[in-house]
Amino acid sequence: MIRRLPIIPTIIVLAAVATMIALGFWQLRRAHEKEALLARYTQAQGLPPTVWPTVPTPTERLPLFRRASANCLEAVTQKAVAGRSLQGDSGYSHLVDCRTGGAEGPGLRVDIGWSQDPNAGKGWRGGPVSGIIGPDGEKRMRLISSVGYAGLQPSAPPDINDIPNNHLSYAVQWFAFAAVALLIYGFAVRARLKERA
Template sequence: MPVPVKSTVVDERMPASRSRVVRTAGVVLVLAAFAVLVSLGTWQMQRLHWKEALIAAIAERRSAPPVTLEKIEAMDAAGEDIDYRAVQVSGVYDHGRERHFFATHEGRTGFYVFTPLMLADGRALFVNRGFVPFEKKDVSTRREGQIAGKVTVNGLARPKLSEKPSSLVPDNDAEKNIFYWKDLDAMANSAGLAADRVVPFFTDADRSPNPGGLPIGGVTQFDLPNNHLQYALTWYGLAAALVVVSGFYVYRRR
């Protein structure tokens, strides 16, 4: 005779206290996510204002009348930003010590030519005279551009880098005179110049033409990416979407 089996009804409903805990945790997570998204959007707006001010400052510096090298040096010593400051300086190029920085210009591969400009006080200022194509690296192929005698250079002051900008950037090859990042100390050392006799920043020459057309001056790049508004709208949009989704979920639950 079969033994009757007593059926047991299992109450799968969540206890009220546990349900409240889960709802509270969900609300906290949603609020935390919303706060993070809004914070990221606000940070990008702050970056936007900073970038716009920087672009305006650079434009103002570029259009300002050039100042003397002594003025730029005083600003640099005082900790002021000298980047893109218009400067005028005179001296004699030491073409035998020019250094080559790997670069591209208008789709062509080549080098920026950094040449020490020997100043009246015996110091040297490395001037980025401009671009030469890869096949024109050897000075014997562009002797017309090796200006002799005293010259006056108009250009923009550029600060030196204290370290390699990224691990993806190759190491400089001083022996082959090929530099991938602007290490002023290494350039000076490889050119046989004492570090204490070198001006502690660079100067990018303007577009004034050189004899023979090389180097091509005026290669300073001003293309500063400014996508912060787009990023801010993205973060704010995600925050708004989170509010809509959460509200719809609450509505459906009720």
């Protein structure tokens, strides 16, 4: 029967199945990495406050979910992005990029608070800030202030529960795809062999 299998389709199917299995194992590794990351973030929440760190290089770990303090010497730019209040209401978080040292440019991004008005929160010039370090799509991390400035309410701090760890389910899906591909191909070959017989 093995000799009667179509060679090229069999090679293609087996290569596809091998790829799906490899992706499944890759997702399992990612699941373990994500578990370790979430454990590190949970531990960071219990650490004593730190001063705002310099922005890590792309290969360094971010000190996310740790309490920190910083000094915004000068507010350089400000913008509003989608955000939530402490009560979970939708609206805008107001982000300010700050100068933190001599001639350097913006070295600190601060979430100075939340409102339902994207034009609120103007006029904050900077100063000492304390809060929790959260992720930021542009600057990699930002300091979410524990108090609202310039008439704003505090923004919701980052929540570890918002970080999904669905790699295990992805792994199961890839393994299932591989099994289904083998079954379908097996049925197709069997039907073809019956027709020839």
